[in-house]
Amino acid sequence: SGKLNAAAQAAGKLYFGSATDNSELSDTAYVNILKDSQQFGQITPANSMKWDATEPSRGTFTFTQGDQIANFAKQNGQLLRGHNCVWYNQLPSWVSNGGFNSSTLSSIVSNHCGTVVGHYKGQAYAWDVINEAFNDDGTWRSDVFYNTLGTGFVATALQAARTADPNAKLYINDYNIEQSGAKATAVMNLVKTLKSSNVPVDGVGLQSHFIVGQIPSSFQSNIAAFAALGVEVAITELDVRMTLPSSSANLQQQQRDYQTVVSACNAVKGCIGITVWDYTDKYSWVPNTFSGQGAACPWDQVSTFQLATQARRPGYPQRITLR
Numbered sequence: 001s002g003k004l005n006a007a008a009q010a011a012g013k014l015y016f017g018s019a020t021d022n023s024e025l026s027d028t029a030y031v032n033i034l035k036d037s038q039q040f041g042q043i044t045p046a047n048s049m050k051w052d053a054t055e056p057s058r059g060t061f062t063f064t065q066g067d068q069i070a071n072f073a074k075q076n077g078q079l080l081r082g083h084n085c086v087w088y089n090q091l092p093s094w095v096s097n098g099g100f101n102s103s104t105l106s107s108i109v110s111n112h113c114g115t116v117v118g119h120y121k122g123q124a125y126a127w128d129v130i131n132e133a134f135n136d137d138g139t140w141r142s143d144v145f146y147n148t149l150g151t152g153f154v155a156t157a158l159q160a161a162r163t164a165d166p167n168a169k170l171y172i173n174d175y176n177i178e179q180s181g182a183k184a185t186a187v188m189n190l191v192k193t194l195k196s197s198n199v200p201v202d203g204v205g206l207q208s209h210f211i212v213g214q215i216p217s218s219f220q221s222n223i224a225a226f227a228a229l230g231v232e233v234a235i236t237e238l239d240v241r242m243t244l245p246s247s248s249a250n251l252q253q254q255q256r257d258y259q260t261v262v263s264a265c266n267a268v269k270g271c272i273g274i275t276v277w278d279y280t281d282k283y284s285w286v287p288n289t290f291s292g293q294g295a296a297c298p299w300d301q302v303s304t305f306q307l308a309t310q311a312r313r314p315g316y317p318q319r320i321t322l323r
């Protein structure tokens with residue numbers, strides 16, 4: 001049928017999935033595609049399990065929005081990836097400006113990760129426990145966690161998550177680690193250090209927010225290098241952006257780029273699945289973040305009727321034929 005998750009599973013992968021957000025779940029035409037587990041076998045909440053959404057003030061946890069996404073996945077027989085426990089962004093100011101000493105911040109991190117991961121115990125296939133901890137040059141990001149706790153926040157978060165849900169795969173997730181280089185090396189070194197000190201870590205997430213025509217030549221070998229460390233690898237936030245308005249040449253190149261990504265994951269046993277950072281341009285984060293850029297998702301931004309019939313980009317879903 002050419003549906004994405006069915007094709008991924010036929011290729012021996014665990015899933016092909018999509019991010020989504022709560023406000024999108026009232027869009028019937030959108031949901032009709034998202035809920036099809038032959039198309040999307042996995043769901044990631046784009047926002048509703050982040051720190052600002054789940055613990056907006058200290059010790060007060062709210063899971064209503066996160067639960068809506070988790071329940072959607074459960075109802076439709078889809079895996080859930082939790083996203084995320086510890087990130088410098090979308091972090092409430094009570095954490096970022098709190099002025100906590102190291103022992104207090106450490107217990108805040110542990111309590112946050114333990115409570116959030118524990119709330120979804122048994123429901124999440126995986127969690128992005130650590131998100132975007134490094135700079136592009138491979139040094140640690142100067143955020144409240146690193147500046148207060150040094151590198152120890154990573155183990156604190158991972159151990160709390162493991163205790164809270166022993167069956168969830170615990171991931172380090174980042175961008176610009178899709179190619180070999182200083183940042184990928186830093187994440188590889190972190191994985192080695194964690195493993196040698198018996199800190200639980202199960203996977204590395206390559207966000208994979210790509211630019212059309214610029215899938216790194218070392219993408220596949222880099223996936224293999226991560227997998228060789230004894231962790232699984234997932235493509236966690238795939239999109240392929242271009243300058244707007246899109247041209248047919250760029251859309252054709254994008255089709256090849258998506259195929260390149262899928263083929264690279266398929267070629268490495270340890271690459272277990274791919275998640276697009278929402279499936280339609282209608283709900284892509286790209287235009288809000290990269291000025292003048294867009295058309296990044298596998299489905300176009302089209303009218304409701306066109307969305308349902310996939311009419312505007314001819315050939316879809318063959319533009320991401322998984323094999």
Ligand code: XIL
Nearest residue numbers: 021046047083131207237277284285
């Ligand atoms: C994005 C969401 O898609 C947006 O809705 C939000 O405004 C900002 O965050 N890397 C990540 C994701 O790990 O959490 C980000 O998601 C995109 C970049």
